[in-house]
Amino acid sequence: MTSTQSILAEESTLPEKSTLPKSVHVLVVGAGFAGIAAVSRILQDDPDADVLVIERAHDVGGTWRDNTYPGCACDVPTSLYSFSFAPSPEWSHTFARQPEIYRYLRGVVDKSGLGSRIITDCSLDAARWDAAQNLWLVETSKGIVHADVLVAATGALSTPKLPDVAGLEKFTGTVFHSATWDHEQDLTGRRIAVIGTGASAVQFVPEIVDRAERLTVFQRTPAWVIPRLDRTLSKVERTLYRKFPAVQKAVRGTIYSYRELYVTALAHNPWVLPAVSVVAKAHLRRQVKNPRTRAALTPDFTIGCKRMLLSNDWLSTLDRPDVDLVTSALTSVTEDSVVDAAGNSYPVDTIIFATGFTPTEPPVSHALTGLDGRTLAEHWDGSPNAFRGTTVHGFPNLFLMYGPNTNLGHSSIVYMLESQANYLASALEQMREGGIVSVEVTEAAQRQYNSWIHDSLAGTVWNSGGCSSWYLDAEGRNPVMWPTYTFTFRNSTRTFDANDYVSTKLRKGVRV
Ligand code: N01
Numbered sequence: 462m463t464s465t466q467s468i469l470a471e472e473s474t475l476p477e478k479s480t481l482p483k484s485v486h487v488l489v490v491g492a493g494f495a496g497i498a499a500v501s502r503i504l505q506d507d508p509d510a511d512v513l514v515i516e517r518a519h520d521v522g523g524t525w526r527d528n529t530y531p532g533c534a535c536d537v538p539t540s541l542y543s544f545s546f547a548p549s550p551e552w553s554h555t556f557a558r559q560p561e562i563y564r565y566l567r568g569v570v571d572k573s574g575l576g577s578r579i580i581t582d583c584s585l586d587a588a589r590w591d592a593a594q595n596l597w598l599v600e601t602s603k604g605i606v607h608a609d610v611l612v613a614a615t616g617a618l619s620t621p622k623l624p625d626v627a628g629l630e631k632f633t634g635t636v637f638h639s640a641t642w643d644h645e646q647d648l649t650g651r652r653i654a655v656i657g658t659g660a661s662a663v664q665f666v667p668e669i670v671d672r673a674e675r676l677t678v679f680q681r682t683p684a685w686v687i688p689r690l691d692r693t694l695s696k697v698e699r700t701l702y703r704k705f706p707a708v709q710k711a712v713r714g715t716i717y718s719y720r721e722l723y724v725t726a727l728a729h730n731p732w733v734l735p736a737v738s739v740v741a742k743a744h745l746r747r748q749v750k751n752p753r754t755r756a757a758l759t760p761d762f763t764i765g766c767k768r769m770l771l772s773n774d775w776l777s778t779l780d781r782p783d784v785d786l787v788t789s790a791l792t793s794v795t796e797d798s799v800v801d802a803a804g805n806s807y808p809v810d811t812i813i814f815a816t817g818f819t820p821t822e823p824p825v826s827h828a829l830t831g832l833d834g835r836t837l838a839e840h841w842d843g844s845p846n847a848f849r850g851t852t853v854h855g856f857p858n859l860f861l862m863y864g865p866n867t868n869l870g871h872s873s874i875v876y877m878l879e880s881q882a883n884y885l886a887s888a889l890e891q892m893r894e895g896g897i898v899s900v901e902v903t904e905a906a907q908r909q910y911n912s913w914i915h916d917s918l919a920g921t922v923w924n925s926g927g928c929s930s931w932y933l934d935a936e937g938r939n940p941v942m943w944p945t946y947t948f949t950f951r952n953s954t955r956t957f958d959a960n961d962y963v964s965t966k967l968r969k970g971v972r973v
Contacts, residue, residue: 481580481604486511487889488599488608490585490825493523494544495614495862495878497566500575501546502882506890514575515601517584521570523616525562528661530642531668533559536660536689536771540713541720541873544569548709550702556691556771585615589830590857595898595965597858609898612885613829614862617820617941624656624816627793634797634810639665640818646811648672654799654809656791658684660768662815663775670778677785677799677807682928683757685741685764689771723871724946727765731922738764748776757788765870766926820868820941821845821934831856832901845940846911848902848961849954851881857901857965860885866914867950868932868941870923876947884954891957892964899965906961917944 487503489496492514503510520526535542539557543549547569553561570576580603588599588611597611621638623629629636635651637643639661649672655662658680670676702709726733741764749755758776760767779786789801798806826838826845832855833840840855847853850867851860860881867877888900915938918924923932923942932941943950 481515481583481601481606482513483605484596484607485513486608487513487610487612488597488606489514489612489614491523491614491616491619491862492516492521492570492579492581493525493614493616493619494566494875495523495616495881496612497521497569497575498544498875498878498882499612499614499860499862499885500578501544501569501573502879502886503889504573504575504578505546506886510889512578513606514579515583515585515603516579516581517602519581520567521579521581522563522566524618524640525559525566527619528559528640528642529644530639530661530665532664533661534664535559535562537873538716538720540709540716542875544875545713545879547573548702548706548713550699550706550709552694552699554691554693556689585825585828587828587830590832590859592832592857595858595967610858610860610889610892611829612860612862613825615823615825617823617863617868618818620819620824621814622817622819623814624791626791628800629794631796632794632812634812636812637814639813639815648811650674651811652809653677653811653813654679654791654807655813655815656799657681657815657817659815659817660770661817663770663772665813665815667772667774667778670781670784673783675783675785677787677809678779679787679789679791679799679801680757681790682767683760683788684767684770685738685760686744686758686770686772686776687741688744689773691773717872717876720872721946721948727870727923728917728921728945731763731765731920731926734764734922734926741769745776749780751780754780754786757786760928762928763922763926765922766928767930768870817931820931829856829859831859841940844934844936844938846907846914848907848910849881849884850877850943850950851884851954852900852902852907852962854902854904854907857899860888865940866918867943869943869947872947877943877950880947880951880954883951884957887955887957891959895959895964896966896968897964898967900957900959900962902962906958914944915939918942 489499496514500512500514503512535557538555539552549565583601583603586600588597591598597608599606599608621640635646648669651673652675653673654677655666656679787801791799792802793800798808800806827836829837845865847865850864862881918939924939932939934940
């Protein structure tokens with residue numbers, strides 16, 4: 462792919478392909494950023510590799526295909542939120558919008574010819590490791606396929622979470638989740654309740670407020686909000702990037718290095734963070750005139766503990782007279798209203814849940830059965846853990862993309878995914894060259910790695926910043942965040958560390 466070609470594809474051009482082969486060497490599940498990173502990296506080593514991607518939806522794109530709510534955009538700089546191997550000089554803003562990111566992913570697939578490797582409308586229903594045959598028996602919605610290696614690239618933020626709220630089934634109005642936005646609904650003149658005040662809500666609430674008759678926002682916990690330093694990329698910049706890709710690469714490198722500095726504070730010196738909150742407090746003072754609203758919007762935990770939110774119009778929206786900020790969880794719903802913890806009810810005709818996803822209970826974990834007959838979810842028991850965020854003892858030849866402890870609070874997940882793809886490619890190479898049919902990380906290596914992870918997380922703002930967040934499980938353990946600089950992860954995943962694995966070889970068809 463050359464950087465002078467447009468990488469943004471308006472329409473999906475995936476070829477029609479509906480039949481699954483009976484077997485494949487590597488089966489990748491999911492065609493979002495993670496799946497595309499994995500398959501691209503495998504094909505980089507071996508363009509003829511026997512690798513196939515199954516995707517449950519009709520198109521590639523993952524979360525950037527599904528999340529279409531008004532104002533949906535990336536809150537990580539675009540310079541970092543794209544593949545290193547597929548730069549685009551065409552981004553319109555320093556923080557790209559969802560339609561553009563979706564077009565970018567389609568474009569990467571089109572330009573690199575990955576489409577012929579992807580079977581859409583094909584979901585993974587169940588997969589079981591068959592130790593006798595050294596392969597995964599995978600049941601999909603289009604039939605059974607045998608895979609030597611299984612790559613779960615199903616995303617951590619792909620399954621919307623709805624709170625268990627009494628009476629919701631009685632509600633007679635419209636209900637949907639931000640991740641499955643109902644575009645058929647005209648919100649003009651509606652009385653709308655928005656539940657949740659996380660990264661999604663701050664983006665769509667300012668976009669719909671002018672259409673609504675009244676907005677009622679349920680805030681369980683206020684978040685720290687800082688300005689989004691977004692701007693359009695000028696024609697000159699884009700031309701420069703197109704003609705001199707090295708310039709864009711240098712900009713990417715500079716932004717990467719600068720963002721890594723955040724980790725010095727977030728993970729290693731959280732005591733400096735109160736100084737950073739001065740920026741957020743000034744932003745709040747500028748945007749919110751009503752002192753009661755301002756007090757309600759002031760967090761009581763260290764900045765960075767929950768994901769910092771970037772917005773230039775969220776706080777001012779909550780200060781509007783036609784917006785009610787309810788500082789409580791949604792506790793129940795009646796036929797025509799929502800009710801807060803104090804029992805106050807607010808008449809509404811539409812409820813939009815912006816209540817996030819299920820990262821510590823990914824649905825795919827219920828579908829994968831390992832050596833001892835237990836599913837990955839049973840094995841994890843509510844608290845995921847893995848070796849290098851990628852492999853799990855008892856689950857040979859399984860590679861998780863965006864697995865446990867790979868999430869970031871400061872930089873781009875795409876960088877982590879490309880690191881994991883390197884690790885996978887290195888494993889496949891070593892297996893190929895060594896005649897190895899299966900690799901299983903040892904329990905000791907996984908335990909030791911996780912004790913390092915959790916020791917390292919102990920002093921970070923995500924664990925000790927005084928908030929509860931989706932980073933922490935029911936026991937207060939953090940199975941989500943990567944505890945230090947991203948280049949440390951990149952270095953540790955450069956080469957598959959075979960010494961930490963039990964490898965099975967076949968000689969003349971017999972295990973050795
Ligand atoms: O979800 P969230 P999100 N009553 O989990 C609240 C990524 N993302 O969809 O804070 C009332 O952050 C809950 O309250 P509390 C990003 O990684 C990325 O906004 O738990 N409220 C919280 O306010 C992000 O972190 C981009 O007390 C209830 C909210 O719901 C992740 O997606 C853009 C409630 C959930 O917030 C998830 O973001 C957008 C109840 N009963 C999102 N139950 C990028 O740009 C829950 N809440 C890359």
